[in-house]
Amino acid sequence: MNIVLLGAPGSGKGTVAELLVSKKNFFHLSTGNALREMSKKHTDFANELNEILKSGKLVSDDIVNQIVKETINELDLKKYHGLILDGYPRTQSQALYLKNLINIDKVLFIKVPDEVIEKRIINRRTCAKCGRIYNLVVDGLKPKNPELCDDDDGILMQRKDDEIHVIKDRLNAYYKEINPLIDFYIKENLLVELDGTIPLDEWKELILNSVK
Ligand code: AMP
Numbered sequence: 001m002n003i004v005l006l007g008a009p010g011s012g013k014g015t016v017a018e019l020l021v022s023k024k025n026f027f028h029l030s031t032g033n034a035l036r037e038m039s040k041k042h043t044d045f046a047n048e049l050n051e052i053l054k055s056g057k058l059v060s061d062d063i064v065n066q067i068v069k070e071t072i073n074e075l076d077l078k079k080y081h082g083l084i085l086d087g088y089p090r091t092q093s094q095a096l097y098l099k100n101l102i103n104i105d106k107v108l109f110i111k112v113p114d115e116v117i118e119k120r121i122i123n124r125r126t127c128a129k130c131g132r133i134y135n136l137v138v139d140g141l142k143p144k145n146p147e148l149c150d151d152d153d154g155i156l157m158q159r160k161d162d163e164i165h166v167i168k169d170r171l172n173a174y175y176k177e178i179n180p181l182i183d184f185y186i187k188e189n190l191l192v193e194l195d196g197t198i199p200l201d202e203w204k205e206l207i208l209n210s211v212k
Helices: 013-024 031-038 044-055 061-074 092-101 114-122 164-187 200-210
Strands: 003-007 026-030 082-086 106-111 124-127 133-135 191-195
Touching: 003 013, 003 164, 013 026, 013 082, 013 106, 013 133, 013 200, 026 031, 026 061, 031 044, 031 061, 044 164, 061 092, 092 164, 106 164, 106 200, 114 124, 114 164, 164 191, 191 200
Parallel strands: 003 082, 003 106, 026 082, 106 191
Antiparallel strands: 124 133
16 A cells, blocks of 8 residues: 655654554655755765755755655565655656556645644754654653653754744745645545644554554
């Protein structure tokens, strides 16, 4: 079963992905994570990428399409319950590209109001060692120590593009792109809308039920 996760930055896509990976053996493909890894290399392309990521603007369709294609081609999908696409597609042209690449069974659209999103993003932290996602204001996602990972004592970092001055640009980019994508997946009869503000335990149950 292949799933696309749609929702604003900070709507909880990464948390949903973590849950489906650990409980249902999905493979998590996050174009944002892949791009952040690529931007750490010491090449001109990595430097260019770094600037785009810091600005909150979108990377070109060609680059992200290529990342998704290569990852899927290298993957032995039979080993997994399916694929979760997180942060991709973000444009209609990416959605069309994906349609020709792989069968999508469901699109989960996570709805969260703007004011909640901003508060969540500012308080989001990621473990520098293992990548576990925390949130300093969301019950069930708070670390025991706000500076260290519960699992491996890794330092909890804030993403550069989670800083307040970039968030507005990222949300603007999101709102520009999301409506055509929603229309696209309604026409494809794949869209399922979920309320991303319900308490975490109920939320987890809802997600696990929606992929049965
Ligand atoms: P995310 O981790 O999904 O919030 O993505 C972080 C950043 O990576 C975005 O602000 C974009 O600059 C870039 N990015 C991730 N996925 C895509 C995509 N599908 N298309 C274009 N840019 C992307």
